[in-house]
Amino acid sequence: MKVYVLGMDERSLNMLRFFFQKFCHGQCEISNQADADVFLINMDGVNADKHLDDFNKNFSIYPLITTSIRTLDIDKHYFLRKPMVADHLLTILDEIRNKLSNVEIVSQPQVAQASVNIDTGTDTDTDTDTDTDTEEKEEEEEGIDPERQKSTGYAGQLLNEQDLIAFVGNKGDVDLTEPAQHEDLFFDMETSFLGIFHRAYLKAKQEKSIIKVTGMWRPITLFPNENKVYVDLTDRQLQAICVVTLKKDQQDAIKIEMIELPVAARECKHSNNFRDLELFMWKISLWTSRGRLPKDTPLNMLVYLKYWPNFPRLIVTPHALKITAYWLASPRTIINLADSLAIPQRYIFSLFTACYISSISGMEKRKSDTLISSTKTQDTNRQNFFSRIMNKLYSKEG
Amino acid sequence: MARNDYKIIFTGPVGSGKTTAISSISDSAPVKTDTKASDMTKSRKEQTTVAMDYGVLKLNDAEQIHLYGTPGQERFDFMWDILTSGGIGLVLLVDNSRENPTNDLKFFLNAFKSFIAETSVVVGITQMDKKNNPPLDNYRIELEKMSLKNIPVFEVDARDKKDVSLLVQALLFSLEPNVNEI
Numbered sequence A: 001m002k003v004y005v006l007g008m009d010e011r012s013l014n015m016l017r018f019f020f021q022k023f024c025h026g027q028c029e030i031s032n033q034a035d036a037d038v039f040l041i042n043m044d045g046v047n048a049d050k051h052l053d054d055f056n057k058n059f060s061i062y063p064l065i066t067t068s069i070r071t072l073d074i075d076k077h078y079f080l081r082k083p084m085v086a087d088h089l090l091t092i093l094d095e096i097r098n099k100l101s102n103v104e105i106v107s108q109p110q111v112a113q114a115s116v117n118i119d120t121g122t123d124t125d126t127d128t129d130t131d132t133d134t135e136e137k138e139e140e141e142e143g144i145d146p147e148r149q150k151s152t153g154y155a156g157q158l159l160n161e162q163d164l165i166a167f168v169g170n171k172g173d174v175d176l177t178e179p180a181q182h183e184d185l186f187f188d189m190e191t192s193f194l195g196i197f198h199r200a201y202l203k204a205k206q207e208k209s210i211i212k213v214t215g216m217w218r219p220i221t222l223f224p225n226e227n228k229v230y231v232d233l234t235d236r237q238l239q240a241i242c243v244v245t246l247k248k249d250q251q252d253a254i255k256i257e258m259i260e261l262p263v264a265a266r267e268c269k270h271s272n273n274f275r276d277l278e279l280f281m282w283k284i285s286l287w288t289s290r291g292r293l294p295k296d297t298p299l300n301m302l303v304y305l306k307y308w309p310n311f312p313r314l315i316v317t318p319h320a321l322k323i324t325a326y327w328l329a330s331p332r333t334i335i336n337l338a339d340s341l342a343i344p345q346r347y348i349f350s351l352f353t354a355c356y357i358s359s360i361s362g363m364e365k366r367k368s369d370t371l372i373s374s375t376k377t378q379d380t381n382r383q384n385f386f387s388r389i390m391n392k393l394y395s396k397e398g
Numbered sequence B: 001m002a003r004n005d006y007k008i009i010f011t012g013p014v015g016s017g018k019t020t021a022i023s024s025i026s027d028s029a030p031v032k033t034d035t036k037a038s039d040m041t042k043s044r045k046e047q048t049t050v051a052m053d054y055g056v057l058k059l060n061d062a063e064q065i066h067l068y069g070t071p072g073q074e075r076f077d078f079m080w081d082i083l084t085s086g087g088i089g090l091v092l093l094v095d096n097s098r099e100n101p102t103n104d105l106k107f108f109l110n111a112f113k114s115f116i117a118e119t120s121v122v123v124g125i126t127q128m129d130k131k132n133n134p135p136l137d138n139y140r141i142e143l144e145k146m147s148l149k150n151i152p153v154f155e156v157d158a159r160d161k162k163d164v165s166l167l168v169q170a171l172l173f174s175l176e177p178n179v180n181e182i
Helices: A010-023 A048-058 A086-101 A132-142 A146-150 A161-168 A193-207 A235-242 A248-252 A261-267 A277-289 A320-329 A334-340 A345-357 A380-397 B018-025 B078-084 B101-111 B113-118 B136-145 B161-175
Strands: A002-006 A038-042 A064-068 A078-081 A211-214 A220-223 A228-231 A255-258 A274-276 A301-305 A361-367 B004-011 B034-036 B047-049 B053-058 B063-069 B087-095 B121-126 B153-155
Touching: A002 A010, A038 A048, A078 A086, A161 A277, A161 A345, A193 A211, A193 A220, A193 A235, A193 A255, A193 A277, A193 A345, A220 A261, A228 A277, A235 A277, A274 A277, A277 A345, A301 A320, A320 A334, A320 A345, A320 B161, A334 A345, A345 A361, A380 B053, A380 B063, A380 B161, B004 B018, B004 B078, B018 B053, B018 B063, B018 B087, B018 B161, B078 B087, B087 B101, B087 B113, B087 B161, B101 B113, B101 B121, B101 B136, B121 B136, B121 B161, B136 B153, B153 B161
Parallel strands: A002 A038, A038 A064, A064 A078, B004 B063, B004 B087, B087 B121, B121 B153
Antiparallel strands: A211 A220, A211 A255, A220 A228, A228 A274, A301 A361, B034 B047, B053 B063
16 A cells, blocks of 8 residues: 655654565555555654644545644544554555455465564655655656556556456445345445546537636536536545545535636646546546445346447446346346346446436336346357357457 | 358548548458559548458457458448458448538438448448547447437547557447446
C-alpha cells in the first residue's frame, strides 16, 4: 500500500522508508499524495495539528493513521503507537486494504517482530515527499500519469484478479427470493460519491451545461456536450473515494453548480485531466457497486437495455457481453436473469449498476408476470461451435 | 477427416479498416489484393483492395473460420453476394472521418439487407479519434429507422485485436445469447 506521510523531516522519512522495506516486506511504501492509498501523520511534529486540520478539510475521504509516542484518541482514525511495531502497522494496513477492496483477510503474512524509533522530528520545508513542488516536478519528469492515460484508450482488457475484485467484488450468490439474505445485496447511492456524481451528470445532461462539483475533494467539472469530465484525481484516488460512505455533514458540504464556459476554461487548464465521461461513469459505477445493486432496485421488475454499451472503450467485466445479449433479446427481471445464467450474480449486478448509471438500462413499470424460460433448449450445436470461436478469440486477446 | 469451413464477412467503404481488422485477428498473414489506387479512392488511401482480403481463424484440425473482406469500391459489388453465401454474419466498418458516414452506413446495410436478415450485423466505427462527430448515438438512430434493433455499435480501432475481437464476439452473442464462454 502507498502511504503519504505528513509531519516528518527528511531524516525521519528515510528511517521510515527503511522500516517499511526491511520489516514490512514490501507491503507498504512511501508515496506522494497523488498516488496514496492512506495518509499517515506524525502527531509529535510541531505542525501536527495543522496537518490534521488540513487532512480533515481536504482529504478526509482517505484512511488516516496517526502515530505518536503518546496515547492519542482521535476518533475515527487509526492509531499506531511509537515505537512502531511492524505487526501493528501491517494489521492496520490490512484493515484498510480490506475496507478499500472489500476483501476478507485470507491469510496474514508472517512478519518478524520488529520495532523502530522514528525520530519525532519537527516539520521543515525540506520534507521531500510532502512538498507540492516536488510532486509537480515528479509528474513532469514521469510524463503523463499512466492511470489517466489509460482512461482514454482501450479499456476492455482482461482484468487481473486485483482489478476484478475492485470492479465486481467477491461476494457469493444469495437466494434472491429470500429478503433475509438481501442485507449485503445493495449499496446506498445517497451516501456515495457515485450518487452525487450521478445527480451532477443528470443535471448536466438535462441542462446541457457545464456542471462543477465541489466539496470534499478537488473540483470535478462535467462537460456533457463534449462527453468529457475534468478531474484532477488518479484512478487510485477515485477508487478510494468510491468505497467511502459519506456522512451527513460531508454530503451537505458538496455543491453541484452550473458554471459558464469562460470560468471552466480558466479552471480546467491541464489537458491530461480531461477524461472520457462515459468511461469515467462506468468505472465509478463498478468501483462503488463491487457486485452490489443500488438500494431499492426492484428485483422483480423487467429490466431492458436500450443499446449495447460501447464495450471496446469501457471496462468489460466477466460475461458482460452475454448478459447484455440476454437483456437485449428480451426484458427480464434480475431474478430471472440470475436464474437463467449459470454465472455469479455479482457480474450481473455490477453490469446492471453501470448500465443504470449510464442511462443505458430502464425498467418496465409493470412487474413481470411470467418468467422467461432459459434459452438452453436452442441449437446446442451452434452454441458449441460459437463457444469454440469465442475461446479462440479470447486466446488471441491474452 | 472432412473439414467444416465457415465465413465471417467484413465490409465497409474504402479506408474503413477492413484489411487491417482482418489482419488483427487472422491466424496467418492475410492474403491481400491491394493495389495502388488510381481513381477517387486515391484521396482516401494509397493502396486499396480490388478483389478481396482473406484471413483465417483456425479452431482445430476440423474447423476454421474464413474472414473475408469485401472490396470497398462499389464497382465490385457484384462480388458481395458470392462472398456472403454461407456466411455466419457481417462486420460493417464505417470510417467516421468521411464526409457523410451515416450515408455509408445506410448504403452498406441496404446492400447486404438480405444477408443481414438471415444472419446478423455488428457495426464498428473507426477513426473516431480523428473525428468524433457524428457520435455513436446517430448510428443507433439510423439503425432504428431501418428497423434494425439491438445491433451492437462500437467505437473501434481496426489495428487493435481486442477491439476487433469484441466486435466479432458481439456478433456471435447477437446471434446466440446462450453461447457458453469457456
